[in-house]
Amino acid sequence: MRAMLVDLRSDTVTKPSAGMRAAMAGAEVGDDVYRDDPSVLALEEEVAALLGKPAALFVPTGSMANQIAILCHAERGDELIAGEGAHCAFYEVGAAAALGGVQFAFAGKGGLFTAEEAAEVIKAPAYYLPRTRLIAIENTHNRAGGRVFPQKDVLEIAALAQKHGFKMHLDGARIWNASVASGLSPADLAAPFDTISVCFSKGLGAPVGSALVGARDVIDRALRFRKMLGGGMRQAGVLAAAASYALRNHRERLVEDHAAAALIAETVRTVSGVHIDAVETNIVNVDVPSVPAEALVNAAKARGVLIGASGPHRVRIVTHLDLAKDDVPWTAQALAAAVRDALADVSARSGKTA
Numbered sequence: 215m216r217a218m219l220v221d222l223r224s225d226t227v228t229k230p231s232a233g234m235r236a237a238m239a240g241a242e243v244g245d246d247v248y249r250d251d252p253s254v255l256a257l258e259e260e261v262a263a264l265l266g267k268p269a270a271l272f273v274p275t276g277s278m279a280n281q282i283a284i285l286c287h288a289e290r291g292d293e294l295i296a297g298e299g300a301h302c303a304f305y306e307v308g309a310a311a312a313l314g315g316v317q318f319a320f321a322g323k324g325g326l327f328t329a330e331e332a333a334e335v336i337k338a339p340a341y342y343l344p345r346t347r348l349i350a351i352e353n354t355h356n357r358a359g360g361r362v363f364p365q366k367d368v369l370e371i372a373a374l375a376q377k378h379g380f381k382m383h384l385d386g387a388r389i390w391n392a393s394v395a396s397g398l399s400p401a402d403l404a405a406p407f408d409t410i411s412v413c414f415s416k417g418l419g420a421p422v423g424s425a426l427v428g429a430r431d432v433i434d435r436a437l438r439f440r441k442m443l444g445g446g447m448r449q450a451g452v453l454a455a456a457a458s459y460a461l462r463n464h465r466e467r468l469v470e471d472h473a474a475a476a477l478i479a480e481t482v483r484t485v486s487g488v489h490i491d492a493v494e495t496n497i498v499n500v501d502v503p504s505v506p507a508e509a510l511v512n513a514a515k516a517r518g519v520l521i522g523a524s525g526p527h528r529v530r531i532v533t534h535l536d537l538a539k540d541d542v543p544w545t546a547q548a549l550a551a552a553v554r555d556a557l558a559d560v561s562a563r564s565g566k567t568a
């Protein structure tokens with residue numbers, strides 16, 4: 215076993231590389247609340263161009279980007295359609311309801327959904343019903359195990375939204391992974407949407423930062439909401455420089471994270487009693503129905519790998535740029551051994567109590 219733990223709880227655990235730190239140290243800065251920070255403005259232009267939209271706004275987190283989008287598109291008493299387990303519904307502290315007075319209707323099962331499934335949950339216009347206003351898609355989908363949302367479905371859902379006059383928001387925290395896995399450019403993936411949130415702090419390895427991207431008038435309103443939520447930062451250019459560095463240097467290498475996740479899945483899947491869905495990007499959900507997730511987490515830690523529980527019998531393994539290529543085979547074997555340890559422990563305990 216290695217002296218150091220390999221941390222695969224999330225792709226957010228990466229530390230800025232030497233090159234990124236140098237870019238941060240050299241960044242020109244100003245006061246971004248006055249819109250005076252040249253590095254922030256340059257990043258916003260760069261990310262808007264990359265996504266083929268007119269404007270972008272740098273914000274501290276992906277959660278803030280999603281919630282600003284909801285505030286821009288919906289009002290109190292409105293409803294937003296999303297897939298099950300959507301980050302903006304599941305992991306953002308109820309912010310859509312708490313801040314925007316907006317509730318969710320969930321389409322389909324497991325995170326991805328079709329236009330037909332979205333159509334089933336649209337509310338008919340009536341004064342006594344919530345108004346459906348927005349459809350939000352997550353690509354890749356975190357809780358669904360990094361699944362890529364099929365672009366054919368995205369286009370059909372966008373056509374449905376257009377027919378009803380709904381807005382479309384993409385939670386593209388991992389749009390970079392979706393792009394590499396699908397072969398579609400970030401601009402192609404973003405085209406059917408009014409707003410897109412993207413993160414620099416996940417697979418791209420920046421320490422902080424996200425952006426909301428869209429039309430100029432929406433981003434002008436987003437600027438007001440960013441300030442309202444306390445997200446107006448001052449000399450944020452040091453952070454924007456890290457994000458620009460990440461965009462330029464860390465997108466193409468995401469294929470390595472996907473290959474590492476595939477090898478881990480292939481290796482752990484050989485243990486009987488384990489179920490792993492198809493792995494499309496850098497997230498591996500491992501279901502072991504007979505073992506509590508905490509026991510799997512502890513067994514993996516004892517073998518030198520940190521992972522997280524994401525359900526009563528499910529753990530999540532996420533690959534990222536701080537997992538060295540040479541450590542991947544060893545890590546995959548350690549995780550398979552940890553699952554075997556946890557299964558053996560459960561069966562030894564049930565033997566004792568029988």
Ligand SMILES: Cc1ncc(COP(=O)(O)O)c(C=O)c1O
Binds near residue numbers: 278352354
């Ligand atoms: C799909 C998705 N959207 C949004 C976020 C929110 O990002 P942040 O942690 O920067 O708020 C995450 C974080 O993991 C995510 O996985």
